[in-house]
Amino acid sequence: MNISEASVLEEICKIAARDLDVSREMQQSDRLVDDLGLDSLTMIKLAVALEDHFQVILSDETATRIETLGDLARCVAERARARS
Helix, strand or coil, X not given: CCCCHHHHHHHHHHHHHHHCCCCCCCCCCCECCCCCCCCHHHHHHHHXXXXXXXXXXXXXXXXXXXXXXXXHHHHHHHHHHHHC
């Protein structure tokens, strides 16, 4: 299965809009905390939704290095490609 960062980014935006009430247009360069206003609880909800959707594990160590939507999409895509 070939999972692109673009398709992961699209899914992140859908989940953020649907489950986290992010109502603004989202871009790859948006910072999760500063631009989207996600707190630790919403970050966990997003991570769990992505883990379920893409069947990957996002560790706490990895999460500390993720600052933007693009970082998150890249990380999830890499893990999903490694799994398949």
